[in-house]
Amino acid sequence: MSGASAGLGDGRFGAFGGRYVPETLITALEELELAWNEARADPEFEAEVSACLRDFVGRPTAFTCAPRLSARAGGAMIWLKREDLAHTGAHKINNTVGQVLLARRMGKKRIIAETGAGQHGVATATACARYGLACEVYMGTEDARRQSLNVFRMKLLGAEVHEVDSGSRTLKDATNEAMRDWMGSVGETHYILGSVVGPHPFPTIVRELQSVIGVECRAQCLKVLGGLPDAVVACVGGGSNAAGIFAPFVTDATVRLIGVEAGGRGDQPGQHAAPLTFGTPGVLHGSLSYVLQDREGQTSNVHSCSAGLDYPGVGPEHAFWKDSGRVEYMVATDADALEAFQSLSRLEGIIPALETAHAISSAVLIAGAMPADQHVVVNCSGRGDKDVQEAMRLLEARDKNASKAGRVSPARE
Amino acid sequence: MPFVVAGHPALPQLGPILRGLERGGADAVEIGIPFSDPIADGPLIAAAMHDALELGVTVDGILSEVRTIRPSLEMPILAMVSISIVDRLGRTDFVASLASAGFDGLIVPDADLNVVAPLVEAAKSHDLAFSTLLAPDTARERAIVIASMAREFIYLLARKGLTGEHRDAPDLRDRIAEIREITDLPLAAGFGISTPEHVKSVVRDADAAIIGSALVRAINDAARSGDDLGDAAMDFISPMASAAHGEQGASGSGRVHID
Numbered sequence: 001m002s003g004a005s006a007g008l009g010d011g012r013f014g015a016f017g018g019r020y021v022p023e024t025l026i027t028a029l030e031e032l033e034l035a036w037n038e039a040r041a042d043p044e045f046e047a048e049v050s051a052c053l054r055d056f057v058g059r060p061t062a063f064t065c066a067p068r069l070s071a072r073a074g075g076a077m078i079w080l081k082r083e084d085l086a087h088t089g090a091h092k093i094n095n096t097v098g099q100v101l102l103a104r105r106m107g108k109k110r111i112i113a114e115t116g117a118g119q120h121g122v123a124t125a126t127a128c129a130r131y132g133l134a135c136e137v138y139m140g141t142e143d144a145r146r147q148s149l150n151v152f153r154m155k156l157l158g159a160e161v162h163e164v165d166s167g168s169r170t171l172k173d174a175t176n177e178a179m180r181d182w183m184g185s186v187g188e189t190h191y192i193l194g195s196v197v198g199p200h201p202f203p204t205i206v207r208e209l210q211s212v213i214g215v216e217c218r219a220q221c222l223k224v225l226g227g228l229p230d231a232v233v234a235c236v237g238g239g240s241n242a243a244g245i246f247a248p249f250v251t252d253a254t255v256r257l258i259g260v261e262a263g264g265r266g267d268q269p270g271q272h273a274a275p276l277t278f279g280t281p282g283v284l285h286g287s288l289s290y291v292l293q294d295r296e297g298q299t300s301n302v303h304s305c306s307a308g309l310d311y312p313g314v315g316p317e318h319a320f321w322k323d324s325g326r327v328e329y330m331v332a333t334d335a336d337a338l339e340a341f342q343s344l345s346r347l348e349g350i351i352p353a354l355e356t357a358h359a360i361s362s363a364v365l366i367a368g369a370m371p372a373d374q375h376v377v378v379n380c381s382g383r384g385d386k387d388v389q390e391a392m393r394l395l396e397a398r399d400k401n402a403s404k405a406g407r408v409s410p411a412r413e
Numbered sequence: 414m415p416f417v418v419a420g421h422p423a424l425p426q427l428g429p430i431l432r433g434l435e436r437g438g439a440d441a442v443e444i445g446i447p448f449s450d451p452i453a454d455g456p457l458i459a460a461a462m463h464d465a466l467e468l469g470v471t472v473d474g475i476l477s478e479v480r481t482i483r484p485s486l487e488m489p490i491l492a493m494v495s496i497s498i499v500d501r502l503g504r505t506d507f508v509a510s511l512a513s514a515g516f517d518g519l520i521v522p523d524a525d526l527n528v529v530a531p532l533v534e535a536a537k538s539h540d541l542a543f544s545t546l547l548a549p550d551t552a553r554e555r556a557i558v559i560a561s562m563a564r565e566f567i568y569l570l571a572r573k574g575l576t577g578e579h580r581d582a583p584d585l586r587d588r589i590a591e592i593r594e595i596t597d598l599p600l601a602a603g604f605g606i607s608t609p610e611h612v613k614s615v616v617r618d619a620d621a622a623i624i625g626s627a628l629v630r631a632i633n634d635a636a637r638s639g640d641d642l643g644d645a646a647m648d649f650i651s652p653m654a655s656a657a658h659g660e661q662g663a664s665g666s667g668r669v670h671i672d
Contacts, residue, residue, distance in 0.1 A: 018525040020496050022453035023548035024573055026555070167463060172450065176459075179452045184574030283497040283523070284450060296472045297501030299449040 011200020011287075013320035019199040021286045025179075028186040033201040035106045040208070045105065052097045053212060056130060057087045059094075061213075063220035064380075068347040069364065076230065076370035078363055080350070080380040081217045081245060090353065090382030091213060091241045092123035096192055098209035100127040103190035110134045110189045114178040116143055116171030116237070117308035117355065118150025119382055120194030125159035135159040138177040142169040143307045146390055168301050171237075171311045175285050195238025196315030199286030203243075203315050210244025217377060218248045225375050231256040231366055234379040235359040236276065236329065237309035239318045241381035250326060259318060260362040262304035263331030269294075273302035275314045276322050276329040284313040290322070305334040305394055306354035306387075336361040338394055341384060353382035354391065414601055415650055416443040416493065416625035419478070420470030421461040422636040427475075428482035430632065431490075433643030438654030441489040443520065443623060446475060448495040453522050453546075455577030457626040461633075472498060476514040483515030491518045491542060496525070499532065508535035518542025520568050526558060533562050544568040544601075549588060553595065560596035567592070568623070571602040571615065577626050579605040582614035589618040609656035616657045624653055 011017045011033075019029060039045040053059040062082040070078045083091035096113075103111060111133050115121030121137040128135035137154055141163045144151050154161050167173035175198075182191040196203045196210070214232075221229050232249055234242035236259040249255045261274035272278065275290040282291035284299060292300040292312040304310040321327035332340070337354055340361035345351045352360055356379075363378040370376065384391070415434050419427055427444075434442055447462035447470055454462065479490065492511055499507050499521060511519060518541045524532065529545065536543035542565035547556055549570060560567060569592065571583040585602055592600060602615050603623030615622040628649055635645030 018528065020523045020525045022522050022570075023546040023551055023559075024453070024570060026548065027550045027552070166459065167449065176450050176452050180455070180575055183453065186573070280501075282501055283495075285452070286523075288500075288525075291497075293497070293501060295501070297448075297495070297498035298466060299497075 011204065013317040014323060016281075016289050016316035016319040017200055017203060017287050019286060020283045020288065021199045022183065024183045025186065025199065028182070029199055029201065031106070035102060036201055036205050039102055039105055045101065048101055049098050052101065053094065057093050057097060058085065059212065060216045061085050063217065063224060066348050069344060069360075070367060072343065072347060073364040073367040075372060076367040076374040076376045077372070078367050079229070079375060079377045081213060081377060083213060083241065083379060083381045084350065084352065084356070084383035088119070088123050088126050089385060090119040090123065091210060091244060091379070092120045092194060093126065094212050094244065095194065095206050095209045095240065096120070096123040096127040097130070099190070099192040099205070100131050100133060103133065103192070104131055106190065108133075108188060108190040110136070110185070111192055112136050112138070112178050112181050112185070112189055113192045113194060114138045114171065114174040115194065116174070116310060117306065117353070118143065118147040118154070118386065119308060119353075121159070121161070122150050122153045122157070124192050124194070125154045125157035128159065129157045136162060136181070138162050138164050138174040138181070140169040140171060140174045141165045143171065143174070146307050147386060150386055170307070172299065172313070179285065195240040196243045196317060197238045197285055197287065197289070197313055203287065203317055206240050207243040207247055207317060210240050211247045213241065213244040213379065214246060214248035217245055221375070221377065228252050228255050229377045230254070230370065230374040231258060231376045232379070233258045233260060233359050233363040233366060233376060235260045235309065235355050235381060236314060236318060237262065237273070237311050237355060238313070239315035241379050243315060243317060245379040246321070246327060257321070257327040258362065258366060259327055259329045260358045261329060261331045262306060262309035262358060263333040263336070264303040264305070265334055270301045271303050272331065273304040273310050273312065274331045275312060276318060277331050281319070287316045289314055289316040289319040305337060305390070306358065308353065308355040309358065330362055332358040332361040334394070335398070338391065338398065340364065341387070341391055350380065351384035351388070352380060353384050354387045356381045357384070414441045414443055414621050414623045415439050415628050416445055416603070416623055417632070418445045418447060418458060418461040418465055418629060419475040420447055420465030420468060421629065422464070422632065423468065424470055424474055424478050426642050427478050428485065429641070429643035430646045431482060431486055433646035434650050435486055435488050437647035437650035438658065439488055439650050440621065441491060443491045443493050444475070444479070446472060446492055446494040446498060448498060450497070451495065453575060455575040455626055457577065457629045461629050472502065476510055479516065480514040489517035489542070490515065491520055492516050493520045493522065496521050496523050504532045505535050508532070508539055508541065512539035512541055516541065518565060520544050522546050526562070529562060533564070536564055542566055546570050547592065549573055553591070556592060557595050560598060563598055566599045566601055566620075567596065569600045569602045569619065570604050572605045575604070577605060578607040578630070582611040585615060585618045609652040612653045613656040613659070622653070622657055624650075
């Protein structure tokens with residue numbers, strides 16, 4: 001399923017993936033790969049992770065029908081895989097508890113992580129608190145501003161938060177800083193990457209830890225729907241929630257898999273964060289994948305209303321799935337996401353994360369074009385509590401613009 | 414061997430800085446091509462790269478600047494360039510354009526060894542020096558592969574961690590003895606070498622010492638106080654060069670020879 005091809009060594013998904021890092025990290029990555037392979041072959045580790053997911057994270061998460069949203073869509077029935085109900089309010093915790101347990105097995109005392117929206121940072125700090133490991137999180141100053149509550153949460157959980165004031169001051173720069181830290185501290189420190197990105201073996205480790213979403217979801221579909229769903233939809237930033245729900249369905253040829261990227265304000269460079277839709281193959285943060293870059297390979301600036309999707313790269317396995325045609329990728333704009341944020345809240349009593357709202361928006365369109373006896377599953381990857389303040393600001397701005405546009409130029413969108 | 418960031422503090426200063434370094438006794442120079450996400454670089458070099466890109470410095474611009482100033486310089490010029498840039502511009506095309514601008518080689522710090530062969534071939538066909546990095550803890554089998562890919566020299570990381578200034582000189586004796594067993598190529602050591610004392614200590618074992626962050630800082634300081642950058646570069650490098658050449662003269666070890 002991973003699509004590793006002969007001759008290129010491990011960690012390739014077709015031509016994508018690999019290990020494009022300074023030599024300083026190679027020994028650590030090889031150690032990590034070895035430790036991971038040993039851990040996953042060890043029933044005790046598996047049992048430990050499962051127990052933690054059940055007793056601490058609250059898994060399995062619910063599988064919820066969304067009848068009123070489905071009626072709005074006017075087609076297939078929409079179902080929600082409720083990762084928003086996992087401890088800390090998003091799927092990110094599935095990865096962090098697994099990696100913290102792995103780090104503990106490896107004898108590492110200190111954990112570092114990067115974070116965009118702050119969800120991965122909070123999930124890392126939470127798992128570290130649970131298992132008594134020191135935790136330091138890198139976060140761009142712009143993201144820290146947009147997600148100040150998550151900064152406080154991380155501190156409350158005992159983590160040290162380093163605000164990164166270089167480059168675009170967002171997730172990409174926080175990732176650079178975390179990788180820099182790791183290069184100098186690799187002996188006693190484990191780096192918990194938060195998505196299916198980075199050098200091998202991270203994309204594989206994170207996908208495997210997040211696959212619990214898809215494994216549960218597939219079983220819930222068989223039980224509740226009496227068969228496989230017709231489509232599975234998830235938002236894609238780095239792509240961990242999407243990879244987690246897609247992976248167990250990849251070999252089910254009848255199931256359409258659809259990833260939704262952040263379309264931001266438009267299709268011009270710098271206005272969106274959709275590398276699979278608008279990018280080109282390139283190397284960022286240690287792996288070859290689709291990247292938003294200029295003609296000389298410099299990473300482009302990106303924009304999304306959602307800090308968790310505001311990233312110019314994407315996991316290499318998604319690049320492979322795109323090129324092989326197994327997964328379709330589309331975009332939802334800031335405006336689409338904001339509307340879906342409101343719809344899901346009003347129609348189903350679930351306030352989704354702004355990231356998740358991108359998937360909801362596209363799922364409504366997809367379901368609307370499908371017959372009523374079919375089923376669309378959306379990965380409800382996170383809850384929106386962290387976003388209410390930002391959403392309030394964006395909605396006020398939108399409504400102000402709309403009333404202005406209404407007076408001056410009614411023809412405008 | 415000094416390292417400078419192309420376009421820092423401004424691209425037209427590259428010529429005067431390189432000539433100053435040559436006057437000061439540099440044996441070769443490494444020109445860092447600014448990259449938006451330089452993960453191996455410490456804060457000084459990363460900031461210099463960021464500033465250069467903000468000023469609009471491009472790879473095209475750097476190549477044409479080097480083409481212009483090349484005739485005024487004798488020493489070999491190497492490019493330090495991220496694989497992200499190399500791959501985007503196309504390995505064959507990029508290496509060809511480096512050669513035609515007058516570069517003598519390239520160092521790619523973040524190549525994936527499993528797929529680096531075409532780049533090595535391209536370097537070979539243009540007779541350019543080539544190296545990836547060799548780390549303090551690189552295992553022997555992997556070091557053999559790295560050495561077999563390298564052309565004319567090997568870039569040896571003197572420390573774990575990032576580029577940047579350090580107080581103590583790195584101790585390379587044992588490491589270099591191990592590497593000499595697997596290769597006859599000259600070894601240039603870099604990362605965290607910032608004083609003439611460090612240089613002196615490093616070239617007891619290595620064939621060359623690479624000085625990056627400390628020079629970037631000196632250029633920053635000179636630019637801030639409005640000094641002539643060529644003179645500043647010369648003044649900075651000449652005690653380093655004396656330390657390198659004095660020590661090498663005494664021990665009889667050769668310099669890096671790249672042509």
